[in-house]
Amino acid sequence: MSAYRALNDGSLPEFLGSLPQVKELLGGEPAGWTVEEVGDGNLNLVFIVRSPKTAVVVKQALPYVRLVGDSWPLPLSRSYYEHMALVEQGKHAPKLVPKVYHFDRNLALIVMEYLSPHIIMRKGLIRGIEYPLFASHIAEFMAQTLFNTSPLATTASDHKRRIWAFADNIELCKITEDLVFTDPYRIAKLNHWTSPDLDEIAAQFRRDEPLKAAVQRRKLQFMTSAEALIHGDLHTGSIMLTPTDTRVIDPEFAFVGPMGFDVGAVIGNLLLAFYAQDGHEARVYARSPYRHWILMQVEQVWRLFSKRFIELWDKSKSGDAYMPELFQEPDGALAFAAEKQRFMRNLFVDTISFAGIKMIRRILGLAHTEDLESIEKPAMRAKCETKALTLARRLVIDAERLTGISDVTSAARAIHASS
Missing domain, CATH: 3.90.1200.10 (Aminoglycoside phosphotransferase (APH), C-terminal lobe)
Structure with a gap:
């Protein structure tokens, strides 16, 4: 928990730029990427990070229920279980789940395929x-x-x-x-x-x-x-x-x-x-x-x-x-x-x-x-x-x-x- 911090449109490009696979996927330099927070669900932050080449989705768990606020705390470990489930589902139905590019357990964060025009x-x-x-x-x-x-x-x-x-x-x-x-x-x-x-x-x-x-x-x-x-x-x-x-x-x-x-x-x-x-x-x-x-x-x-x-x-x-x-x-x-x-x-x-x-x-x-x-x-x-x-x-x-x-x-x- 000590290593956790909620990322935002300012800090996310720098973090993703430190991940070789993700940086190569997006191409170019982080300064040329755009970040849009699109989460409209009940629990998490969801970002679309775009480069001139492609885009990825970044999902980060918050330590509380977003729908309610910090009065309802939630464990960040749910991101770990989501990642495990995506990997398991991907073994059996690979064309029916998004690809996972990176998982950071400390940040409770998953970088995955951007689905468009879905x-x-x-x-x-x-x-x-x-x-x-x-x-x-x-x-x-x-x-x-x-x-x-x-x-x-x-x-x-x-x-x-x-x-x-x-x-x-x-x-x-x-x-x-x-x-x-x-x-x-x-x-x-x-x-x-x-x-x-x-x-x-x-x-x-x-x-x-x-x-x-x-x-x-x-x-x-x-x-x-x-x-x-x-x-x-x-x-x-x-x-x-x-x-x-x-x-x-x-x-x-x-x-x-x-x-x-x-x-x-x-x-x-x-x-x-x-x-x-x-x-x-x-x-x-x-x-x-x-x-x-x-x-x-x-x-x-x-x-x-x-x-x-x-x-x-x-x-x-x-x-x-x-x-x-x-x-x-x-x-x-x-x-x-x-x-x-x-x-x-x-x-x-x-x-x-x-x-x-x-x-x-x-x-x-x-x-x-x-x-x-x-x-x-x-x-x-x-x-x-x-x-x-x-x-x-x-x-x-x-x-x-x-x-x-x-x-x-x-x-x-x-x-x-x-x-």
Whole structure:
């Protein structure tokens, strides 16, 4: 901590100029580089450093939550876990994460690839942009990173080492445990919502005993189920893309946890974007085709992810869990195939339940989404949020009764069509 200092547009060029690889990449002298601070997230400083030749992104952790201020301290070690996660993800999905050029643990700083003309997916969804390759790309990312960091693909000893390597990312997990699973269901200082429109709904959620019990079961799962290395915050604000390229960024919440948390975060945020479209269309029904496109992405994300995950599992011969030698032809192969389907069914239920929980926290908790927050008229915003909350509760309570992803999109449509 003694070597740490927060860098700025004045001090950053000199620091980067002392790094041979980065200086060579940018070219020229630091005096000719420009620095722009672009961080609009909740936690960190983010700079774009440009030279006449190219550009890089520099992300530096602050010792507190940027959204709140220094009254909420945070460990700088989260940058270390983010770097480790980026390296691990890069092994399994190298074309779907940014390249890392340098990491400085003392400064809690990562220098990485500048993605252009990529934009944050959430902003693209607000604008009504279609991304034809998104579903296949994000499904590939999740299948590769989740399967290959699980004991389905690795030895038990490697899996335990990975658990240990990320086990001390305690404070970031604590943020999730509080803000996602606890605070929306109690009176919490930092909670906020569209008031007074949602005051009664927020109170109903705090009184909803079946919902709270279901959420706490998922909280226990989040705290104890060490299935794979998860991104931990895989929403549409952590995805940068163009119509032909997709990259996943910001894995500082990474730890070894339940796979369905990542998949559910993607699906839940798409569903929030679906309901937010009413607040962004120029006239009623103008974005109906785009709403349909979003729901098709929900379906495709799950179906492509599930298909790819099974393909990886079918090819794998190295995992200590479900060792292939135990399932020989002919009866063993049938039993193994049935067990894989059972596994995916359980993962679907986990995914849908986590999706609903993530939706609720983005409306009734601390950190909201730009999709909804940028709707200027409170009455319209509250209408969109009320419908999203209605679906979210059903996803949490009825996850086990949903037969497949089309049940989710059908329910989303029906609730949207209601008055």
